Amino acid sequence: GENVEQHPSTLSVQEGDSAVIKCTYSDSASNYFPWYKQELGKRPQLIIDIRSNVGEKKDQRIAVTLNKTAKHFSLHITETQPEDSAVYFCAATRWGADKLIFGTGTRLQVFP
Amino acid sequence: DAGITQSPRHKVTETGTPVTLRCHQTENHRYMYWYRQDPGHGLRLIHYSYGVKDTDKGEVSDGYSVSRSKTEDFLLTLESATSSQTSVYFCAIKSTGMNTEAFFGQGTRLTVV
Numbered sequence: 435g436e437n438v439e440q441h442p443s444t445l446s447v448q449e450g451d452s453a454v455i456k457c458t459y460s461d462s463a464s465n466y467f468p469w470y471k472q473e474l475g476k477r478p479q480l481i482i483d484i485r486s487n488v489g490e491k492k493d494q495r496i497a498v499t500l501n502k503t504a505k506h507f508s509l510h511i512t513e514t515q516p517e518d519s520a521v522y523f524c525a526a527t528r529w530g531a532d533k534l535i536f537g538t539g540t541r542l543q544v545f546p
Numbered sequence: 547d548a549g550i551t552q553s554p555r556h557k558v559t560e561t562g563t564p565v566t567l568r569c570h571q572t573e574n575h576r577y578m579y580w581y582r583q584d585p586g587h588g589l590r591l592i593h594y595s596y597g598v599k600d601t602d603k604g605e606v607s608d609g610y611s612v613s614r615s616k617t618e619d620f621l622l623t624l625e626s627a628t629s630s631q632t633s634v635y636f637c638a639i640k641s642t643g644m645n646t647e648a649f650f651g652q653g654t655r656l657t658v659v
Contacts, residue, residue, distance in 0.1 A: 477651065478636070480648070483647075532594060533604065534577075534594075534640065538586070
């Protein structure tokens with residue numbers, strides 16, 4: 435089955451700096467990679483996703499890149515703001531798969 | 547917010563007692579999931595369902611059972627609660643098809659004393 439590793443587990447940045455979170459997956463058949471954000475005391479919510487036929491996707495200050503050959507994908511947040519502080523989870527799955535397996539999460543702290 | 551609710555939101559129970567958590571959806575989504583969230587471990591899949599009466603194990607299923615007798619309800623039972631099952635439990639729902647978003651419930655904080 436799919437196994438997703440996520441690094442780093444914690445990340446502290448100064449407001450305005452960039453943050454990068456990396457994930458690797460094991461199942462080469464995986465073709466859909468969502469990212470979820472969980473604010474303190476709240477439920478996880480989808481912030482961006484990417485399919486395997488695309489190498490990069492952007493949405494304002496966040497972007498996700500995918501390297502299928504190396505089986506890793508990354509979340510990039512530019513011009514970080516205090517409200518970006520949260521736990522971020524990556525996931526990997528494939529068409530027809532029932533399971534949704536998440537990485538272990540990254541706690542991002544943005545200091546003013 | 548997607549139509550998914552968990553009950554109870556908080557529960558304290560004693561070691562050795564059975565506990566049932568309920569997840570209810572109004573979206574008619576096929577897939578339902580139970581995760582537990584613990585520091586350092588992220589979201590770990592306990593059990594999931596791909597239809598009425600169709601369930602399967604996840605990564606950490608020992609000590610847990612599930613049932614889905616109706617599309618809208620997915621129950622998680624701790625057969626004999628242990629302190630290691632103290633956690634925050636999240637239910638999630640997802641429709642069929644590729645690239646579909648999973649929607650999470652508010653979570654249930656369970657403490658086993």
